[in-house]
Amino acid sequence: MLEDRVLFIDGEAIVIDKPAGLAVDRPRDGSPSAESMLEDLTFGFQRLPQIVHRIDRDTSGCLLLSRNPKAHKRFHQAFEAGEVTKRYFAILDGVPEEDSGTVDLALSKTSSAANGWRMRGDPKGKAARTRWKVLERQAHRALVSFYPETGRTHQIRVHAAEGMGIPIMGDPVYGAGGPAMMLHAVSLVMPRAGKNDVIAEAPWPERFAEAGFDRG
Template identity: 45%
Template sequence: MDAATITARLIYRDALMLVLDKPSGLPVHRDGRGGETLTDWLDDLRFGLPRRPELAHRLDRDTSGCLVLGRHPRALARLSSLFATGAVEKRYWALVEGGPQEEAGTIDLPLARRSPDRRDWRMRVAEDGQPSLTHWRRLGSVDGLAWLELTPVTGRTHQLRVHCAAMGWPILGDATYGGTRAPRLMLHARSVTVPLYPKKPAILVEAPVPPPMAEALGRIVQDAPAMPAAPPADTAP
């Protein structure tokens, strides 16, 4: 990773907010596994401001796609409030093994950590866990794989991965929760919709589907639906 690479992954920019297309395999913070993190490169995203941007939410190391940052403290406070109250809509695309027979549904399963060790991020379904809710929609399926759109209502650690595995459809490439090995975790934060400005329409940002996942989607639908390019970045400082 270098400064040019991280800035090239910027898919939205305005005076308050940045949205990055985070690559799979890059952690947003130190996670005990060593190597570089996204925070190592945030100074390269200041674009003339005195402080670096900061994360408004998180994505797992192995999940790619839309990651929102606030450009200064007031912007970060506004974005953090929107995420905390559920005002930001996040949509993910996943390739799962097996998959549901129904067209759409909701997973309502509470989640808790597997271990009291705070260094262990693995989660499990638990009656005494935190409420966790995910809406899903099946976009296509073939040869034992299904393409799902997942919309988390809550934001628990590994929520989508554990919910899919608990339903009997682990995400492809998710060995932690029972998925078959693959070149990467087939989970992508496809879009965010952020009602950032009260008197303006909500901002929709879409992250392009990465090649390994796009190739797999081609197995599900011969003519995959058009995947619109990300909106151009605003050049406001």
């Protein structure tokens, strides 16, 4: 129940901890989605909240919703202007040699009848930039913090796989796949003029602990 996963709420905004496996938009197959559950997040308002941005179905963590049209417009503009601070945790299927770095790799969409669509590095694509920092190393995997400075589709996933040469553990498109993709939107900060910022932090995901990285 999404009402039990609220990380932040006031008159303008709600941030929920979206579970991995739940799509944001309504899928064609009619399976559950955050969009289909918005009635659970009215909290006394007659108007349904609106989803401000998207994270992948298999990614868990902070998802921002607006509670009125004016706030929705401002929040959307803040995302477009790159004013929102986002942080992700990921477990990589390998260990970076360096402790930190930046991937500056433009992205474009490609598709084929055999493999469907995906994103790829493309000098002629849309600019995309992600900073990263290693938090913990194990024998064959690493826990990494990602700070996307742009908001392209699958940005962190492609920047890990192509830009760093090490895909995210469990990624079914850019990596080897597996039971779960290890990508978590841990925090979000939305600046607001004249009001306190929207600040939310999602709890440590259980699947990360089960994979051997427990910071809960």
